[in-house]
Amino acid sequence: MATIGHNNLNAKLVLLGDMGAGKSSLVLRFVKGQFLEFQESTIGAAFFSQTLAVNDATVKFEIWDTAGQERYHSLAPMYYRGAAAAIIVYDITSADSFTRAKKWVQELQKQGNPNMVMALAGNKADLEEKRKVTAEEARAYAEENGLFFMETSAKTAANVNDVFHEIAKRLPRAQPNQNPAGMVLVDRPAEGGARAASCCS
Amino acid sequence: MFGTQSQKDLSLETPFSRQSIHTRRAKITVKFQDLYGFTVEGNVDDANILNEVREKVRQQGKAWWALEASKGANWYLQTHVSSALKSSLKFSNLVNAITLKKLIRKGIPPVLRPKVWFSLSGAAKKKSTVPDSYYNDLIIAVEGKVTPATKQIDHDLPRTFPGHPWLDTPEGHASLRRVLVGYSFRDSDVGYCQGLNYVAALLLLVMKTEEDAFWMLAVLLENVLVNDCYSNNLSGCHVEQRVFNDLLKKKCPSIYAHLEALEFDVSLVATEWFLCLFSKSLPSETTLRVWDVLFYEGAKVLFNVALAIFKMKEEELLMTQYVGDVINVIQNTTHHLFDPDDLLTVAFDKVGFMTSTNISKERKKQEPAVMAELDQRLRRLNSSNLDVNSGLT
Ligand SMILES: Nc1nc2c(ncn2[C@@H]2O[C@H](COP(=O)(O)OP(=O)(O)OP(=O)(O)O)[C@@H](O)[C@H]2O)c(=O)[nH]1
Ligand SMILES: [Mg+2]
Numbered sequence: 019m020a021t022i023g024h025n026n027l028n029a030k031l032v033l034l035g036d037m038g039a040g041k042s043s044l045v046l047r048f049v050k051g052q053f054l055e056f057q058e059s060t061i062g063a064a065f066f067s068q069t070l071a072v073n074d075a076t077v078k079f080e081i082w083d084t085a086g087q088e089r090y091h092s093l094a095p096m097y098y099r100g101a102a103a104a105i106i107v108y109d110i111t112s113a114d115s116f117t118r119a120k121k122w123v124q125e126l127q128k129q130g131n132p133n134m135v136m137a138l139a140g141n142k143a144d145l146e147e148k149r150k151v152t153a154e155e156a157r158a159y160a161e162e163n164g165l166f167f168m169e170t171s172a173k174t175a176a177n178v179n180d181v182f183h184e185i186a187k188r189l190p191r192a193q194p195n196q197n198p199a200g201m202v203l204v205d206r207p208a209e210g211g212a213r214a215a216s217c218c219s
Numbered sequence: 220m221f222g223t224q225s226q227k228d229l230s231l232e233t234p235f236s237r238q239s240i241h242t243r244r245a246k247i248t249v250k251f252q253d254l255y256g257f258t259v260e261g262n263v264d265d266a267n268i269l270n271e272v273r274e275k276v277r278q279q280g281k282a283w284w285a286l287e288a289s290k291g292a293n294w295y296l297q298t299h300v301s302s303a304l305k306s307s308l309k310f311s312n313l314v315n316a317i318t319l320k321k322l323i324r325k326g327i328p329p330v331l332r333p334k335v336w337f338s339l340s341g342a343a344k345k346k347s348t349v350p351d352s353y354y355n356d357l358i359i360a361v362e363g364k365v366t367p368a369t370k371q372i373d374h375d376l377p378r379t380f381p382g383h384p385w386l387d388t389p390e391g392h393a394s395l396r397r398v399l400v401g402y403s404f405r406d407s408d409v410g411y412c413q414g415l416n417y418v419a420a421l422l423l424l425v426m427k428t429e430e431d432a433f434w435m436l437a438v439l440l441e442n443v444l445v446n447d448c449y450s451n452n453l454s455g456c457h458v459e460q461r462v463f464n465d466l467l468k469k470k471c472p473s474i475y476a477h478l479e480a481l482e483f484d485v486s487l488v489a490t491e492w493f494l495c496l497f498s499k500s501l502p503s504e505t506t507l508r509v510w511d512v513l514f515y516e517g518a519k520v521l522f523n524v525a526l527a528i529f530k531m532k533e534e535e536l537l538m539t540q541y542v543g544d545v546i547n548v549i550q551n552t553t554h555h556l557f558d559p560d561d562l563l564t565v566a567f568d569k570v571g572f573m574t575s576t577n578i579s580k581e582r583k584k585q586e587p588a589v590m591a592e593l594d595q596r597l598r599r600l601n602s603s604n605l606d607v608n609s610g611l612t
């Protein structure tokens with residue numbers, strides 16, 4: 019959930035995507051500025067937090083980096099429940115991972131927080147020679163579905179901070195005169211109701 | 220194969236590292252090598268504790284040798300609490316069983332681990348029901364076959380404890396691959412589940428031979444752990460998480476209430492514990508001490524240990540205000556548990572008595588709810604796309 023106090027925003031962010039797409043690597047790059055050629059596979063999920071300054075506010079991301087293997091799917095709702103933002107990651111060298119990404123988008127559309135800011139990240143952009151998914155195809159899909167799209171590389175750091183910055187900018191803000199209780203955005207998915215806050219996709 | 224012979228003193232600044240601890244720990248002072256060759260990072264106190272643990276392990280070894288001298292070699296291999304109670308009224312057996320249980324909770328000396336685990340876990344018995352050549356035949360039969368499981372295994376080999384001096388070598392990768400691929404064919408319902416890579420890797424380090432590691436993996440999945448822990452949507456794992464949640468409520472009510480108020484779901488941290496059997500969270504010797512008891516007393520031990528981790532940090536946990544703080548407290552705790560006795564004393568003396576029968580009952584109670592929930596989710600996902608667009612503007 020995204021909660022707002024003064025100019026500070028706490029936002030739960032979840033990364034979803036196929037095993038090995040580079041979710042953990044993106045987070046490690048964003049949080050620590052590092053890249054490991056061999057990143058341990060994630061079991062369940064790993065938690066990180068990182069604060070970003072955007073314009074007049076600071077956004078503290080509470081990041082859930084989930085496990086990508088298909089059978090871990092049944093654990094995912096625990097992590098995306100109440101998330102203010104999601105980064106759906108695929109590997110540009112794997113068509114399967116793009117298919118999987120689309121499934122995640124569908125699932126979030128059905129069961130996620132309706133105000134969720136969603137980003138589609140085509141990772142491993144440094145592996146141009148092995149590319150299987152074109153940027154055009156992915157961008158078109160993202161536009162159709164109201165996500166914003168970037169190609170990233172956790173290895174070279176290209177666009178990694180940018181994805182998180184863009185999310186931070188798009189997170190719904192409270193109106194200055196809104197009452198505090200109204201500033202808490204939806205934290206229960208798929209139950210309708212609190213759709214009043216404007217969506218920024 | 221890499222062994223436990225590294226009796227040399229803690230070396231600083233060794234070039235390899237155990238990622239799960241390494242990547243999550245913020246304030247690092249020194250790097251040192253633990254008993255099983257993992258490089259961990261901690262402060263100077265941690266290094267000292269680890270040296271003390273080495274000494275305790277040596278002392279514990281002496282206790283085992285002394286018993287062997289008085290009761291005869293392999294005395295412990297014919298002993299089991301339940302079988303002694305049931306089948307034999309021989310007093311000496313019962314005494315042995317009680318001695319053994321206590322002894323195991325204090326730790327099996329690393330040199331005896333392969334033999335004791337293999338026998339007491341039931342792996343030896345499992346192996347004895349098939350021809351001697353079973354493992355070799357299996358490995359030959361599956362060589363060169365490509366399945367979704369083998370692809371995922373190949374993907375994970377270099378991602379399993381990267382940097383370990385034996386596991387992260389071509390030889391280590393090849394061994395781990397054969398064990399995991401072999402198992403994926405033995406049980407195609409399980410196939411390959413991420414998490415097993417860490418478990419199998421640690422089994423290889425302890426058991427020394429690939430074949431024994433394979434049988435340990437088999438007995439673990441087929442007899443020791445709850446069914447479907449790694450297969451079928453991880454339903455078994457979901458069951459364990461619910462049982463754990465209820466146990467925490469019962470045994471640590473104030474922690475539970477506090478976490479509930481923070482909307483902290485215990486499975487956020489416990490899922491990894493139950494799927495990797497703590498191998499990704501605790502220092503290696505501490506993990507193996509948990510496994511010592513796990514293989515003798517069964518899967519209920521995982522609950523003792525998980526509860527103990529929370530219980531040990533009651534005060535700190537009650538002061539947390541955010542989910543992130545809770546996770547930090549827990550991770551700092553697990554990564555620093557270099558003295559296994561600190562954890563196991565709480566696990567067996569302070570969280571209260573739990574029997575395997577009670578745990579089984581709890582599981583039975585949770586199963587229908589888990590199945591219903593998983594089923595309902597699946598149906599919701601497959602339901603018509605009518606309301607899909609209402610989530611968008
Ligand atoms: N060339 C290249 N390799 C990358 C990039 N990002 C990740 N990798 C590599 O891809 C492998 C998988 O990356 P992870 O970050 O572990 O992938 P994940 O999505 O977290 O995988 P799971 O935890 O199994 O779900 C690692 O060996 C990384 O080093 C990238 O941008 N470029
Ligand atoms: Mg990962």
